[in-house]
Ligand SMILES: NC(=O)C1=CN([C@@H]2O[C@H](COP(=O)(O)OP(=O)(O)OC[C@H]3O[C@@H](n4cnc5c(N)ncnc54)[C@H](OP(=O)(O)O)[C@@H]3O)[C@@H](O)[C@H]2O)C=CC1
């Protein structure tokens with residue numbers, strides 16, 4: 732969307748939960764000068780976040796940029812439409828792009844631009860550069876979270892209860908990033924982000940561990956290729972609002988938003 736030089740960048744936030752509410756609050760406090768929140772969109776009432784809660788259509792009428800922090804269905808259902816309207820899109824639910832049809836539709840849409848936030852992890856810059864130098868031969872991530880945060884609607888009651896009650900670490904998933912983010916859509920977007928960065932969701936080997944002692948959420952990334960060998964261990968404090976999500980994620984989203992609107996903060 733074209734806007735006169737110097738006009739504020741208007742942001743609609745989809746998802747007024749742990750990430751979205753923090754992003755709206757930070758923007759209202761002026762964290763990114765010249766970037767203003769104009770609407771929040773959510774399927775349920777989010778209370779008073781200081782901006783109107785609108786339906787998606789009404790929010791898009793007012794927005795230069797959409798920040799998605801709701802869930803993968805929003806990307807599957809609305810990303811192409813948002814981009815086709817010339818609105819830029821920042822994606823948190825990166826796992827949606829592990830579906831080849833969704834990824835193709837998003838890549839083909841425009842003139843709006845889309846970017847993915849690094850979210851809960853880091854090191855994606857060097858992995859992206861390394862994958863550009865030559866194919867990665869090994870990409871692995873082991874994520875460890877509190878058991879209750881990993882219960883899924885597809886689990887039967889007995890399995891869900893066993894998971895909640897576990898007193899020792901237990902592996903709940905081992906497979907590739909495409910399958911990982913489909914089975915744990917609100918917990919393994921990081922695995923999909925690694926897949927996107929190295930250009931192959933199926934190459935990323937993902938282990939998900941439920942650990943009752945995991946006061947910090949851990950993402951241990953190991954990768955190897957022609958360019959070198961990499962290992963990062965990230966330990967994030969879970970969000971107080973939603974322990975499934977790392978507390979740092981809204982700050983990553985704000986950092987990505989700064990870059991998207993052309994005001995990157997230092998290291999990019
Ligand atoms: N890239 C990364 O590193 C990370 C990405 N994420 C992604 O961000 C998403 C949001 O995280 P978080 O803020 O912690 O989650 P929350 O559950 O706290 O908030 C999400 C909000 O979005 C709402 N919502 C869900 N689907 C839609 C929809 N189709 N339209 C409008 N509103 C919707 C939810 O409503 P309801 O509860 O009724 O569904 C909820 O109010 C996660 O689901 C995940 O996909 C999260 C963490 C890290």
Ligand SMILES: O=C([O-])CC(=O)C(=O)O
Nearest residue numbers: 851918919920921976977
């Ligand atoms: O916040 C995190 O640590 C990771 C997460 O939920 C996700 O990747 O979906």
